[in-house]
Amino acid sequence: MGAPKQKWTSEEEEALRRGVLKHGAGKWRTIQKDPEFSPVLSSRSNIDLKDKWRNLSFSASGLGSRDKQRVPRPKAPSSSPSPSPQLLLLPAPNSVADAAPPEDSEKSPHDDKTPSPKLYSAMILEALGELKEPNGSEVTTICNFIEIDKSYKLTDSYAKRALAPMKDSSLKKKDPAKSSKAAKGLALFAAASPALDAAEAAAMKVADAEAKSHLANEHMMEVERIGKMAEETESLLALAEELYQRCSRGEVLTILQVAKREI
DNA sequence: ATAGGGTTACCT
């Protein structure tokens, strides 16, 4: 008697993504136990989460369906003592080239490759609000949120600018574990960017349709709302830009600081 | 508990 092969639902997939976003890839047990996701993922084991994430990552890796070209494989030189970190890839847009339903008339007409700064500001603020991290959000987390959840691709220049100061060991933190974790995340982020150039560029601002239609709608409304505020009040825009500059330098800002204008 | 390799079931 074969096991009926329980296929993953959109809800479960969404929960997994948010779980990875919140706890990071690898903390499968933590994600599975999280009260926010456990109701949805109750029938899945931690191993199931790992396997599913592997499948998602593989699909998004480059084997989009066309172009059998494998990833060039950065391959760290043997002179490097540190083990090369595995490529942690984002399970980008699912089935973009796959059976696109023609009924979708909501093709975003704006093909602007470079969203205005105010849109970035809005996204950063939205990320902070959505993540609801009491201790503040790290730059990596914010970047991941924007990339995964909003399906936006950040150019590697951004990552480089953020990474450069960190690499320079100009980072003096009280929490070495946390900073190293952040640095590692950024390193992975920067390494993955150039490799995925073509694929990511194509999927630059593709919303991953199903599963999040209502959620995305909510987010869009939120973005628009905040965006309008930023547009009308120059001060907020300036604030967001300051926030971005700080983040670029690798600083960790707390949402409290932002709220109190103490940055 | 997690990562990785291997196996089985399903779809085209």
Next chain:
DNA sequence: AGGTAACCCTAT
């Protein structure tokens, strides 16, 4: 038959 996704096993 070939590819993909869910499942299983094992070493660390």
